[in-house]
Amino acid sequence: MATQSMATLMRRALALAIVGWMTAPFSSPASADGLMPGDVLNKDTAARIEGMMPPELLQHYKDGKFENKVVDWPANVFRWESAFQEATLSNKGKYELNEKGTIIDKATKEQPPLVYGFPFPDVDASDPQAAAKILWNSYYGYWYQGNSRNLTRLVWANPDGIDREAGQNVFFMYYDGQSEPYRFENPKNLLMQMIATTTFPTDLQGTTALSWRYRDPEKRDSSWAYVPTLRRVRAVSPTNRSDGFLGSDMSQDDGPFFDGKPEDFDWKLVETKDVYRIVDPLSLEGKDNFRWLENGGWRTIWEDPSPTIGFEDPNWKGLAWAPIGPALAKRPVWVLEATPKDKYYLYGKIQLYVDRETYQGIYNRKFNWRDELMNTYIILGLMSGKRTRPDGREDWLWRSNMGYQVAENVKMNRATVSGLRGSGKDPANDRRIPFDPAFFDFNTLQRFGK
Secondary structure: OHHHHHHHHHHHHHHHHHHHHHHOOOOOOOOOOOOOOOOEEOOOOHHHHOOOOOHHHHHHHHOOOOOEEEOOOOOOOOOOOHHHHHHHHHOOOOEEEOOOOOEEEOOOOOOOOOOOOOOOOOOOOOOOOHHHHHHHHHHHHHHOOOOEEEEEEEEEEEOOEEEEEEEEEEEEEEOOOOOHHHOOOOOOOEEEEEEEEEEEOOOOOOOEEEEEEEOOOOOOOEEEEEEOOOOEEEEEOOOOOOOEHHHOOOEOOOOOOOOOOHHHEEEEEEEEEEEEEEEOHHHHOOOOOEEEOOOOOEEEOOOOOOOOEHHHOOOOOOOOOOEOOOEEEEEEEEEEEEEEOOOOOOOOEEEEEEEOOOOOEEEEEEEOOOOOEEEEEEEOEOOEEEEEOOOOOEEEEEOOOOOOEEEEEOOOOEEEEEEEEOOOOOOOEEEOOOOOHHHHOHHHHHHHHO
16 A cells, blocks of 8 residues: 555656646746736737737737737646656657658657657757657647537638628547547558538538548548538548638638648748737636536537627627637747648648647648738637546546637638537537547448438
């Protein structure tokens, strides 16, 4: 018994040490420059944060079209499960990238069957492969959140209001980056499978897309579509992931932040700096509401009825897609730059802002092949929080009280908003839910169109 107690204490001490090691370099009080927590970023204060936000977004504040309160990001609070943190520590020096940008085991020079934890916990900014390693860390930090299902709305907005919207029922199953209870056999060497089906309006209802992504860098995605008017499943090309989804300004390669295959791009680290990012202020305060689902997994429940987006408030005078419910927080970031290897890719350059502590995505800026800015994708920042399962196991997941993901078409002065609460009394907003892999079989794809 004494030996067990000592082992328990040692594990706890290790977990605390890892938390301090992972967060200490980045957690610091707000500095005197820029804005302080409690200040409001608007047309009167925007000049004080010049260079600390993408210029096209800062211009919205200068024009009085955006306005947000600045809040403090709590120091030394964001964390992951102990197993994830211990795996991250053990990954130090274990992996490297080959010439294609694929993660391989440093000892065997082979792709590992599964990676858990951040694969590169000690990124060196002088490393020529630093940018790709940062992106891989961002991916594994997101995949760690587990399988998901979301009933959400996709909204096309002009500066003054909504043009149209569509309901989406989206399912993701992840094979890589999962903790022990959530792992599956993976004979196809899959990274993930995804189904997205449109629930409304009538002219789009039942339109469904299915995608399989493989871990093999040489193997292209497998993609299928079901269109109700044709009543059949068709294989579709996986090479048009930069095109707008359902004609919107949000592409498949946007995903939760950026969802392109890292090996399809050349990467470089441009700079490190501090920026102001859009955040869920209730999440930073430690608030969220959730329940355990009967078949396993967590449903997050958004209870705050306050407007999140400008078009939800009839009294709002700024841009319709402005974030009126979220706040701003100052964060240390890496700025990555990607050049597509495919010269037929819609964009010639992509800039990604990644949080240096949490590896969450912040901004995704896309330029055409003439280096003109075309699109800016904004991602909501979240704090992590503990959830205790019925069996006593602790899950540490992102806290969420609202959704805000906006792809703004800079040239056309319009935007596409996603992540909004779905319709109904208790819409799915689920994480770490179990799936039977057969659920993602393309032979049964038409069931979603019925």
